Amino acid sequence: xxxxxxxxxxxxxxxxxxxxxxxxxxxxxxxxxxxxxxxxxxxxxxxxxxxxxxxxxxxxxxxxxxxxxxxxxxxxxxxxxxxxxxxxxxxxxxxxxxxxxxxxxxxxxxxxxxxxxxxxxxxxxxxxxxxxxxxxxxxxxxxxxxxxxxxxxxxxxxxxxxxxxxxxxxxxxxxxxxxxxxxxxxxxxxxxxxxxxxxxxxxxxxxxxxxxxxxxxxxxxxxxxxxx
Amino acid sequence: xxxxxxxxxxxxxxxxxxxxxxxxxxxxxxxxxxxxxxxxxxxxxxxxxxxxxxxxxxxxxxxxxxxxxxxxxxxxxxxxxxxxxxxxxxxxxxxxxxxxxxxxxxxxxxxxxxxxxxxxxxxxxxxxxxxxxxxxxxxxxxxxxxxxxxxxxxxxxxxxxxxxxxxxxxxxxxxxxxxxxxxxxxxxxxxxxxxxxxxxxxxxxxxxxxxxxxxxxxxxxxxxxxxx
DNA sequence: TCAAAAGTGTTCAAGCTACACCCATGA
DNA sequence: TCATGGGTGTAGCTTGAACACTTTTGA
Numbered sequence: 001x002x003x004x005x006x007x008x009x010x011x012x013x014x015x016x017x018x019x020x021x022x023x024x025x026x027x028x029x030x031x032x033x034x035x036x037x038x039x040x041x042x043x044x045x046x047x048x049x050x051x052x053x054x055x056x057x058x059x060x061x062x063x064x065x066x067x068x069x070x071x072x073x074x075x076x077x078x079x080x081x082x083x084x085x086x087x088x089x090x091x092x093x094x095x096x097x098x099x100x101x102x103x104x105x106x107x108x109x110x111x112x113x114x115x116x117x118x119x120x121x122x123x124x125x126x127x128x129x130x131x132x133x134x135x136x137x138x139x140x141x142x143x144x145x146x147x148x149x150x151x152x153x154x155x156x157x158x159x160x161x162x163x164x165x166x167x168x169x170x171x172x173x174x175x176x177x178x179x180x181x182x183x184x185x186x187x188x189x190x191x192x193x194x195x196x197x198x199x200x201x202x203x204x205x206x207x208x209x210x211x212x213x214x215x216x217x218x219x220x221x222x223x224x225x226x227x228x
Numbered sequence: 229x230x231x232x233x234x235x236x237x238x239x240x241x242x243x244x245x246x247x248x249x250x251x252x253x254x255x256x257x258x259x260x261x262x263x264x265x266x267x268x269x270x271x272x273x274x275x276x277x278x279x280x281x282x283x284x285x286x287x288x289x290x291x292x293x294x295x296x297x298x299x300x301x302x303x304x305x306x307x308x309x310x311x312x313x314x315x316x317x318x319x320x321x322x323x324x325x326x327x328x329x330x331x332x333x334x335x336x337x338x339x340x341x342x343x344x345x346x347x348x349x350x351x352x353x354x355x356x357x358x359x360x361x362x363x364x365x366x367x368x369x370x371x372x373x374x375x376x377x378x379x380x381x382x383x384x385x386x387x388x389x390x391x392x393x394x395x396x397x398x399x400x401x402x403x404x405x406x407x408x409x410x411x412x413x414x415x416x417x418x419x420x421x422x423x424x425x426x427x428x429x430x431x432x433x434x435x436x437x438x439x440x441x442x443x444x445x446x447x448x449x450x451x452x453x454x455x456x
Numbered sequence: 457t458c459a460a461a462a463g464t465g466t467t468c469a470a471g472c473t474a475c476a477c478c479c480a481t482g483a
Numbered sequence: 484t485c486a487t488g489g490g491t492g493t494a495g496c497t498t499g500a501a502c503a504c505t506t507t508t509g510a
Contacts, residue, residue, distance in 0.1 A: 001264075002316050007275045008236035011319060036229075047235045050317055054308035078306050078321050080282035088230050089278055091239060091321075093306050161489070178491070179473065186471095202488045203480040389462070406464070407500065430461040431507040 012085075012092040013057045014045035014129065016076070016136035017066070018119075019101040020153040022162060025119040025169040026101065027133065030065065033113055036086050037126040043133070044114070045092070058095045066099075067108030072152040073097040077135055084128050092128075096136040098152035119169075144170055147219055148189055151210050159197050159205035160184060189214055240313075240320040241285045242273035242357065244304070244364035245294070246347075247329040248381040250390060253347040253397040254329065255361065258293065261341055264314050265354040271361070272342070273320070286323040295336030300380040301325040305363055312356050320356075324364040326380035347397075372398055375447055376417055379438050387425050387433035388412060417442055 017028035029041045046061040048054065054075065063069050073095055080091040099106075106114065117123070119137070124130065144150050150166050151158075164180045184190065191211050196204035245256035257269045274289040276282065282303065291297050301323050308319040327334075334342065345351070347365070352358065372378050378394050379386075392408045412418065419439050424432035 003238055003275070003318070007238060007278060009239045009276065009278065010231055010235060011237045011239065047231070048237065048308070048319075050235060050237065051310065053310060054306060054319070057308075075305060077303060078282060080276070080285075080321075082279065082281060090231070091276075091282070093308075093319075159489090176474075177489080178475085181490075183472090200488080201482055202486080203490080205489060387462090404501075405462080406502085409463075411499085428461075429509055430459080431463080433462060 010085075010088060010090040011048040012045055012090050013048055013054070013061055014043040014092050014094045014132060015058060015062055015073075016043055016094065016096040016133055017062070017099060018096065018136070018140065018153065019099045019116060020166050020169060021101055021116075023165065023169070025166075026116045027119050027122055028066070028099070028106070028109060028114055028116055029122065029125070030109075031113040031115070032126070040126050041123045042126045043094075043129045048093075054093060058093075062097060065109060065112050065114060066106050068099065068104055068106065071097050071099055072149065074139075076132070076139055079128050079132065081128065092132075094132045094136070096139065098140075098149065100153060100155055102155045141170060148187070148210075148215060151215070157193055157195065157207040157209050159207055160190075161205055187218075189218070238313075238316060238318040239276040240273055240318050241276055241282070241289055242271045242320050242322045242360060243286060243290055243301075244271055244322065244324040244361055245290070245327060246324065246364070246368065246381065247327045247344060248394050248397060249329055249344075251393065251397070253394075254344045255347050255350055256294070256327075256334070256337060256342055256344055257350065257353070258337075259341040259343070260354070268354050269351045270354045271322075271357045276321075282321060286321075290325060293337060293340055293342060294334050296327065296332055296334065299325050299327055300377065302367075304360070304367055307356050307360065309356065320360075322360045322364070324367065326368075326377065328381055328383055330383045369398060376415070376438075376443060379443070385421055385423065385435040385437050387435055388418075389433055415446075417446070 019026040019028065028044065030044055032038050032040055032042055044061060044065045046057070046064070048057045049060075052060065055073070058073060058075075059069060062071060062073070074097075076094040076096050078091060078093045082089055084090065084092070101116070106116075122133070125133065140149070144167070150163065150170070153166055154162060160181050161177070163184060164175055164177065167180070168174055189211055190208040193207045193209055195207040197207055198204060247254040247256065256272065258272055260266050260268055260270055272289060272293045274285075274292070276285045277288075280288065283301070286301060286303075287297060287299075290299060290301070302325075304322040304324050306319060306321045310317055312318065312320070329344070334344075350361070353361065368377070372395070378391065378398070381394055382390060388409050389405070391412060392403055392405065395408070396402055417439055418436040421435045421437055423435040425435055426432060
């Protein structure tokens with residue numbers, strides 16, 4: 001038994017991949033070396049295979065194009081305007097991913113025309129990818145205000161000033177050091193490793209790491225960072 | 229020009245339709261009169277046509293099965309496990325809708341085997357529809373804590389105690405009348421119509437309506453109702 | 457006149473905001 | 484010893500939580 005065939009549709013998966021270099025929010029884009037829109041910038045994407053679940057498809061695409069796996073990833077939204085793809089009608093399911101740049105090698109992404117852009121300096125993208133990126137940023141702002149996802153963008157050990165810079169980059173604002181520090185520490189989600197950040201020419205900041213157990217158990221405890 | 233054909237897939241749309249009867253949160257389900265799973269309960273759904281955008285498809289399905297249009301509706305998530313539909317591989321994009329039951333006639337839904345269940349007494353659903361409903365409730369809780377979407381479930385004119393009952397139903401909790409009233413009024417989103425709710429055998433509560441202009445301009449002003 | 461639901465005010469505690477000083481480090 | 488950035492404390496205000504009394508209405 002099968003359904004009538006008229007409504008089978010091409011199903012694409014696109015990934016908004018975010019990183020953080022210590023100063024700015026970054027986004028990984030790819031220069032297309034195939035038609036349509038060859039030579040223009042786009043999100044990482046591909047078609048869903050008939051043998052894989054959505055999340056598996058998204059992971060496969062991320063892995064193929066960047067060499068990375070084990071990445072924080074979340075389904076964002078689907079896009080299905082009839083004419084969004086000039087070749088034929090295609091519906092795209094968009095995911096976003098958060099990558100800790102410092103600890104992940106993306107040589108493979110580079111070999112496939114991938115490039116990290118400063119989020120604020122990204123070029124115009126093909127199709128409706130700009131719309132996807134806008135939605136992804138808004139989702140990250142939303143989520144990072146309520147859940148501790150920011151850590152996904154930092155290395156395993158990080159300092160509080162680094163974390164603050166990340167939040168400032170996400171929200172495009174500046175925060176008070178003293179209040180930020182107090183608020184973050186009050187979550188009890190950070191463990192002081194006792195080590196110091198040696199890459200500093202002034203006072204060395206303390207390195208913290210996530211309390212994984214608490215992170216997981218409290219992930220859905222609402223409104224962590226509201227009122228940033 | 230076309231893409232290679234191997235990956236075209238059936239694309240369904242399913243709608244979680246919520247209502248509120250003054251006491252309980254309700255969900256509109258349909259008893260399937262077709263295979264597969266004939267006789268079992270499911271969400272309202274259908275297949276996306278090749279000539280329509282996603283939102284248009286969702287609206288068409290809602291209109292066909294309930295007779296309603298002009299309904300608050302939002303895309304929720306997509307589901308694509310390989311075996312979710314026993315007939316053939318189908319990806320479903322799920323929407324949720326909020327309906328003001330009192331002011332909308334759903335005779336047409338009834339004629340198509342539609343039935344409003346108390347949310348807490350709903351039967352088991354086909355496929356992965358239970359998962360969709362769970363996600364929809366969680367999304368409504370999330371969103372209603374931050375944005376004033378609750379009003380979509382109430383008639384044009386409503387009392388503050390009605391609104392409170394709605395929030396209590398959404399969160400499955402009880403709230404303090406005095407604090408709730410103060411908090412809601414402090415948003416300045418409600419306009420006192422000067423009328424009273426005549427359907428009461430005790431003190432008649434004041435009827436309010438939404439300040440539409442403020443509602444729209446402030447919709448995205450964060451964290452309205454956090455700390456419920 | 458009584459029961460049931462609506463409307464309102466106050467107090468206390470917690471949390472947020474704004475702000476200033478001291479410390480560690482390498483140049 | 485100086486410039487830079489890290490770390491912490493406090494006072495005042497805002498906000499939320501807890502709680503009790505009065506009013507309106509129909510039975």
